[in-house]
Amino acid sequence: MRRLTFLLTALVATLCLVPLGIGQPPSPDLVLVNGRVFTGDGARPYVEALAIRGDRIVAADTSTHVESLAGPKTTRIDLAGRVVIAGINDAHYHLRVEPPLFPLAFKSRDPQWDEVKTAVAAAITQAPKGMLIQGDTGAVLLDDPRVTRAALDALAPDHPVILRTWTGHSAFLNSAAFRMLGVKHDEPDPLGGRFARAGDGTLGGLVVGFARFRLARRLSELATDEKALQDTRQFLDQAMRYGITSVQVMSNPPSPERCVALFENAPSQIRVRVIRFLLTDPQGRLTQEGRQLRPSPASLVTVSGTKWVLDGTPVERTAAMREPYLDKPDTSGPMYLSEPLMPAILRESLQNDDQLLLHTFGDRPYEHFHDS
DSSP states (O other): OHHHHHHHHHHHHHHHHSOOOTTOOOOOSEEEESSEEEOOOTTSOEESEEEEETTEEEEEEOHHHHHHHOOTTOEEEEOTTOEEOOOEEEEEEEOOOOOSEEEOOOSSSSOOHHHHHHHHHHHTTTSOTTOEEEEEEOHHHHTOTTOSHHHHHHHOTTSOEEEEETTSSEEEEOHHHHHHTTOOTTOOOOTTEEEEEOTTSSEEEEEEEHHHHHHHHHHHHTSOHHHHHHHHHHHHHHHHHTTEEEEEEEOOSSOHHHHHHHHHHTTOSSEEEEEEEOOEETTEEOTTTTTTSOSSOBTTEEEEEEEEEOOOOTTTTOSOOSSOBTTBTTOOOOOSSOGGGHHHHHHHHHHTTOOEEEEOOSHHHHHHHHHO
16 A cells, blocks of 8 residues: 555656646747738737647737747748738639630720731731730720721631620620631520621621620630640639639639639649639520539639629620610610529529629619519
């Protein structure tokens, strides 16, 4: 009995001499010191240092205090006065996946027809025959009757040419571009879209709304998997450089399925949410696209939400307004998707327990959805 008492006494004495670390948190994995760390706290908007363990911030304080938390395995970064902010979320992005092309360079974001003609004429002397020539334009061309498929054909008979309005809701194409995308002169308009027609009923060159979205999809499908991965990795690298750590990707031009595959195979270094941006055809809305995708198909990649585009933009005068446009009183803008579809869109969102996202630029769509 005396021997057992002695052993217990010795054990207690030994434990009193050994630091057990009970109640003491483990050392952080990473500390950042000697910087200006933005906290978002109005009482203390900046601190000098951060300590991070796993995926959690465990301390935001002076460099001296944060340094004291570091252990032998903690990585230390001296910010040398640099600013640290929380990661930026890009709430609306369209992944550009395209085949090889020759980009047009304009002096302004809204070039006039004469500048466009000069740029296209220069491009055809440099781009290989048959290579797509593409450029971004603004509102000026939309109001210029000289911009037609025939006029672009005269400039570039051997090269596909696409002049995209920077809104993403319209574009001008020449005959070679229509052929490249499989569009014939009798192509029917999809729901919520329009192929402008010349006087003889042939394609006039301008595409608007869901017609434009469909052709953007077809163009992206011409990109090989290798080129598509290259475009995806370029976006991810650029996002990281700008401090973007999460992004909401609208799945057009690439389809929802291809967006997910690309971010799986890149692989993504940031959090990516793929949102189903759904298209239409002449028969109606294509509601099942991407429906079979898993909610979490890969690390850092999720799929949720469905977006519908209800109208256009003021640039094309396709934002649906209750009153006519002052500079074009013959129109108040069309609804891409008509009022009777609003209850169906709402029901689908509720039945699928799926967040609904809407593009509504004019005041008329708001009115219809409110009534629904």
